[in-house]
Amino acid sequence: MGQKRVISKSDGLGPADESKSVLLKLSKKARNKKIAKGIINISVSFNNTLVNVADSKGEVLLWSSAGSLGFKGSRKSTPYAATIVAKDVAEKAKALGMVEAEITVKGIGSGREAAIRGVAGTGINITSVVDTTPMPHNGVKPPKPRRV
Template sequence: MKFKNGIIHIKSSLNNTIFTVTNLNGNTIIWSSSGNFGFIGLIKNTIYANQIMSYDIFKKIYENNIKKIGILTKGTGIGRDIILQFIHINYIFIKFVCDITPILHNGCKYPKIKRI
């Protein structure tokens, strides 16, 4: 089945980067991770591993005839920057770019001091 629109979800952590391409309803069309290409350990979050994943993702995007995409990024790793560079190089129309990284607020409550 060929799609015209898609959304790229990028979950980028300090150890790994996971790309998922969905249609507008949220059904997964394509997914990729560094572990699929034989990278293990800290090597999974290197620039080289993310470039190989990006080539694979864009090859599959062209096969599925996706012309317009939206981008949702989550996390602080380097994988999200690399995918944005590849999109710029490959001339795919970007509808939106949204960062959905959770922001912490307040934090945990300190324990009360014991009175003697």
Template sequence: MTTPATPATPAAPAAPAAAAPSAAPAKGAKRSKKVVESEGIAHISATFNNLLITITDLRGNTLSWGSAGKAGFKGSKKSTPFAATVAAENCGREAMNLGLRRVHVRVQGPGSGRESAIQALASVGLRVASIRDVTPIPHNGCRPPKKRRV
């Protein structure tokens, strides 16, 4: 049994991709400024080899981020306190341009740039409201790496 043929309805012509409104602005166009509350959290992860800093709002949405590698340092220079200072200054400046004024700092890890990163955030103009060490401490968990014999 065959179904009766229905007259074909003309399909609407597809709009060109350039004319369709999209969520991202066109390349080179100005982006609208994010509306940011004045308080946030700076997550500083200081490892032996690098320093990562992420500044979020109080809900956890990332406002800006930086690392010693993003600041232009390579190799063993990434683990220096100076690299941590430069990375934190860049990240803090970017967050202040979005409207952030006060920050709670959460530091994790044993790296050498912990204190210098906090000082850099303060020197940029962010008010440091609190500092918390959130380094995970094992209750006799995994075996640590062997000691180096140099």
């Protein structure tokens, strides 16, 4: 009929082993770096949430998004997805040795505050939160009104 699955004992991954497995998932550039202070950039749109971690010079070390974590369609734009993305990136950053971070938030969407709460919940000290949403200084000409 079908194959039988045999459940084996788990590897017993403790907290120390978990940080090693997190480090293995990082890129080579990020694995070699140890940072104590960095910048966490959160970009929120109506369709997705992107979070990346950079060192103090601005060089991006790791990133994640709602789509890359398996959220599809309209679930990517939820505050829950933003929280999960922020927690994922913050855990990877803690594995690199990050203790404190400056957060920059860009864009308008439902996951702005949720992403900040997700980073704060991991134990990283937040030194400042800066809103870098681009605002037009007059912008483009609006369309003509409709004549019905």
